[in-house]
Amino acid sequence: MQIPAPFDYARATSVDDAVALLTRYGEDAHVIAGGHSLLPMMKLRLARPDWVIDINDLHDLDYIRRDGDQLRIGALTRHRTLLESAEVLSLFPIVTDAERVVADPIVRNRGTIGGSLCQADPAEDLSTVCTVLGAEAVIHGAAGDRTIGMEEFHRGPYETAVAFNELLTEVRLTIRPRSSSAYEKVERRVGDWAVAAAGAAVTFADDGTLDDVAIGVTAVGLVNRVASAEAVLRGEKPSESAIAEAGRLTGEAVDPDADQRGSVEYKRHLANELTQRVLRRAIARAQGLEA
Amino acid sequence: MHVTMTVNGDEVERDIEPRVLLVHFLRENLGLTGTHWGCDTSNCGTCVVQIDGEPVKSCTVLAAMADGHAVRTVEGLEVAGTVDPIQQGFMEEHGLQCGFCTPGMMLTARALLDENPHPSEGEIREAISGQICRCTGYATIVRSIQWAADHPAETADSTLEDEDVKA
Numbered sequence: 398m399q400i401p402a403p404f405d406y407a408r409a410t411s412v413d414d415a416v417a418l419l420t421r422y423g424e425d426a427h428v429i430a431g432g433h434s435l436l437p438m439m440k441l442r443l444a445r446p447d448w449v450i451d452i453n454d455l456h457d458l459d460y461i462r463r464d465g466d467q468l469r470i471g472a473l474t475r476h477r478t479l480l481e482s483a484e485v486l487s488l489f490p491i492v493t494d495a496e497r498v499v500a501d502p503i504v505r506n507r508g509t510i511g512g513s514l515c516q517a518d519p520a521e522d523l524s525t526v527c528t529v530l531g532a533e534a535v536i537h538g539a540a541g542d543r544t545i546g547m548e549e550f551h552r553g554p555y556e557t558a559v560a561f562n563e564l565l566t567e568v569r570l571t572i573r574p575r576s577s578s579a580y581e582k583v584e585r586r587v588g589d590w591a592v593a594a595a596g597a598a599v600t601f602a603d604d605g606t607l608d609d610v611a612i613g614v615t616a617v618g619l620v621n622r623v624a625s626a627e628a629v630l631r632g633e634k635p636s637e638s639a640i641a642e643a644g645r646l647t648g649e650a651v652d653p654d655a656d657q658r659g660s661v662e663y664k665r666h667l668a669n670e671l672t673q674r675v676l677r678r679a680i681a682r683a684q685g686l687e688a
Numbered sequence: 689m690h691v692t693m694t695v696n697g698d699e700v701e702r703d704i705e706p707r708v709l710l711v712h713f714l715r716e717n718l719g720l721t722g723t724h725w726g727c728d729t730s731n732c733g734t735c736v737v738q739i740d741g742e743p744v745k746s747c748t749v750l751a752a753m754a755d756g757h758a759v760r761t762v763e764g765l766e767v768a769g770t771v772d773p774i775q776q777g778f779m780e781e782h783g784l785q786c787g788f789c790t791p792g793m794m795l796t797a798r799a800l801l802d803e804n805p806h807p808s809e810g811e812i813r814e815a816i817s818g819q820i821c822r823c824t825g826y827a828t829i830v831r832s833i834q835w836a837a838d839h840p841a842e843t844a845d846s847t848l849e850d851e852d853v854k855a
């Protein structure tokens with residue numbers, strides 16, 4: 398029977414209350430959102446917080462709201478809400494693609510976007526999605542809000558820029574015309590973490606060339622975007638040969654570990670193949686040829 | 689700490705350690721052993737109960753997090769001596785073999801039909817995809833849920849009577 402080590406529990410009544418509790422109890426206090434990463438780690442005693450600060454009553458952190466050219470997503474928004482949002486599907490289909498394969502429907506009822514990003518597991522699907530979309534993270538602390546990009550947010554596996562006494566409150570995605578995105582993951586069975594996955598976002602210029610391209614991969618030892626592969630496509634009209642080359646370069650750039658989910662060669666192959674597929678789909682979607 | 693919640697419509701209060709998981713709270717503190725507990729790793733779904741109508745894996749929720757909420761377990765499916773159409777469906781279509789996965793499957797199925805009274809086979813399979821039947825009886829579980837969709841609450845009674853008459 399797996400039971401967490403003893404701890405004290407408090408429910409935050411507001412974002413500022415959560416920050417005050419985290420400040421009072423220090424580094425040994427952990428926020429709990431959906432709890433679907435933290436509780437498994439506590440059961441295995443990989444995490445042993447002295448205090449657990451529950452933020453599930455902060456309903457004002459559970460929203461998807463359009464604001465000018467940005468889509469703002471509250472940190473407590475559940476996977477399920479993201480999956481079922483028509484607005485998310487039409488603006489950022491990469492999010493919907495990913496949410497279909499994050500864990501399973503029951504886990505998705507609880508897990509949150511904030512918890513996913515703060516957990517920063519190298520196999521976290523939404524981390525790749527947010528990196529590819531150039532998301533901004535709004536972090537709240539005693540001194541107020543600060544907004545940072547994903548490259549700064551991710552400090553490495555299981556490490557982020559969110560300090561022990563801060564809360565991630567919002568994720569902001571910028572809406573761009575003539576653009577679209579896609580995500581694809583290979584998993585051993587429903588609900589499992591990725592063997593490998595890839596995401597891409599593209600933006601066209603008026604003349605049909607690619608103004609911007611972003612490529613990211615999951616679970617293959619690369620946190621940031623794949624600049625070498627993006628460079629092949631940027632400024633050009635999309636072509637099969639350029640897509641194939643971008644896939645090949647991504648397969649080269651990744652640095653996967655061999656484990657139960659597959660060998661290094663297999664994961665490189667997946668990174669290559671999945672990159673090509675998501676590029677094709679993102680391009681077709683941006684051109685209005687595919688949903 | 690002190691927790692108060694509604695379980696199957698009844699208000700319950702207990703003093704518990706904050707680290708008690710909801711599945712153990714239900715089984716040990718309340719004696720509701722219908723909720724099963726299997727993998728311990730959030731993978732099998734035998735521990736699924738509803739919180740405020742939504743299926744959750746109760747081995748991955750603190751009882752403290754359910755404080756102030758409404759929990760429904762398999763014991764709450766039968767109302768006033770009448771089994772839920774889901775339960776009837778599992779009987780009609782042989783939806784269980786050993787029965788270990790059954791409580792979780794039924795709570796997920798109930799939530800599915802509450803939202804989507806006429807799910808396709810694909811939607812049913814998707815809904816239960818986070819749950820494992822170690823006896824691998826998925827085909828009959830899907831048929832049981834389809835049976836319940838075809839026989840919503842009012843008619844469940846008459847079906848029972850029809851069967852009784854035939855028997």
Ligand SMILES: Cc1cc2nc3c(=O)[nH]c(=O)nc-3n(C[C@H](O)[C@H](O)[C@H](O)COP(=O)(O)OP(=O)(O)OC[C@H]3O[C@@H](n4cnc5c(N)ncnc54)[C@H](O)[C@@H]3O)c2cc1C
Pocket residue numbers: 427428429430431432433434435436437472473498499500501504507508509510511512513515516520521522523559563564565566588589590591729730731
């Ligand atoms: C069986 C299973 C399969 C899964 N499969 C996948 C998968 O395939 N792909 C995938 O991407 N994920 C998967 N997950 C993880 C799932 O998506 C989690 O829900 C998610 O990683 C964490 O979200 P949470 O809200 O549950 O976070 P929690 O567990 O509550 O928190 C995780 C961490 O983030 C911190 N935290 C949470 N919210 C905030 C905040 N607002 N500000 C600051 N810190 C915060 C917590 O302190 C903790 O350290 C799986 C989980 C399970 C149990």
Ligand code: FES
Pocket residue numbers: 724725726727728729730731732733734735736745746747748
């Ligand atoms: S015991 Fe909860 S998912 Fe297996």
Ligand code: FES
Pocket residue numbers: 783784785786787788789790820821822823824825
């Ligand atoms: S009936 Fe035996 S586990 Fe499903």
